[in-house]
Amino acid sequence: MIEIPRACLTADEIAEANLVEVIDHHKIGCLSTDLPISVRIMPVGCTCTIIYSLYKENNVEIPYEIAGLLLSAILSDTLIFKSPTTTEKDKEVALALAKIVNVDYEKYGMEMFKAGTSLDGFSIEEIVNMDFKEFDMSGKRVGIGQVMTLDIDAVLSKKEEFLAYINATEFDMLVLAVTDIINEGSYLIYKGEDKVISEAFSVNATQGVFAEGVVSRKKQLVPKLTDAVKNI
Template identity: 45%
Template sequence: MKELVFGHKNPDTDAICAAKAYSYLQNQRGFETDAVALGEPNEETKFVLDYFKEPAPRVIEKASDEVEAVMLVDHNEPQQSVDDIKDLTVTHVVDHHRIANFDTAAPLYYHAEPLGCCSTIVYKEYKASGVEVPEKIAGLMLSAIISDTLLFKSPTTTDEDKQAVEELAQIAGVDYEKYGLEMLKAGTNLASKTEEELITADAKSFEMGGKTVRVDQVNTVDLDEVFARESALRAAIEKQNQEEGYDLFLLMVTNILDSDTRLLVVGEPQDVVEKAFGKKLVDNKVDLPGVVSRKKQIVPQMQKAFEN
């Protein structure tokens, strides 16, 4: 029985590369799978796919019209998954995020570890299975790890992530430091993007305290360049909040060179944001030095603030 493998909506490099890598691994193990995506690749991911001459996965909006079962990578929360996830059997999950609002009717294989990247876990499964990693797949996985850890600058980075990149770079035949910087910079070319594209490219929804909180991250090498468009960004966020029912929208604009984030906050309750980070918002904004990780430095703090 054929299954689809995919990462979360608004896919980042890990969501797409982990799906491709895990699909290949599962096919070697005797499953019949296809890697697909729940959105188009972003600029960074396009750079990766072009570099390693890999085709972009086809994009789906629902899966139940072609399969009964699916495998999830890089996510588990249903609001981040395919629209008809409730109509599907989830047989496998490989993830590195919190587990929330997730339940199944049948037993399943679930591999989660608190590592910097889902692709690090997928690589561990290759090693445990004794399946040889093809050169291109190695390139995809090391790209995903570099992306998720911001070339090891993120506090989510573990020694296992670093070791995985060093080993995968040998297989892929790349200088991971030089390649990694080129790849990250490719993802910061924002001038050609509309405000709507910027606020949806890497956005995830979270349920907190009965509110829907949307968190989007934009990587840049120049905060001022992004905030020159602040009024248009606010208008786009307000429109999306109204249309999609988001209560609170946090736009993380992260300088990948300085490892700092400026947060733009639209919606309510804003006092929870101030409580989460111990800082007052000024004109709906707050600077967060050293903050680069949504998963580790934004979401848990917001969750705690809502609970308290």
């Protein structure tokens, strides 16, 4: 299993999946197996950094196509090393993979984001739920969606449509972070109290406010919101 889901897996789901190994870079939730399995969890920015290490540890040559996929995943997960989740190991591995596929990782990364972050053709609901996770924060049901795009204006121009959808959900609080990887921050569209957003991100909370430097859900959005909800 790559990337453990936050939600607990049932015994039936694990049995059906025939789980034999876990490779991940997230915190461990609840995971139970009937038999011992191999587990490799490291505090790095991308699971593919760990997969690269496994190739090297087992003296297996990385094929060109696989190297390209691993590099793409690392650049995506670390936002071309701009995310606070990035480690020196991620950078080291990405540079090694870039040599295998003979690309300039920065140029390739930007081209990849341009191609992969277009939201043309997606509905409001699809964009909000594109990369969405649910959390329990001090007894409140909180949802956090994140979308990365180079066309920020196209999203913010539909702010009222996003708000209508978000406010109609059953979440106590829901935040959509529209992440701008060029300016290294996120525009926030949210359901919830302004004071929570202000407290969490040290901003004057208004719909579409820019939270400077906030690009990671795991390292920034979740802990900052968790603390703010707890304190207010």
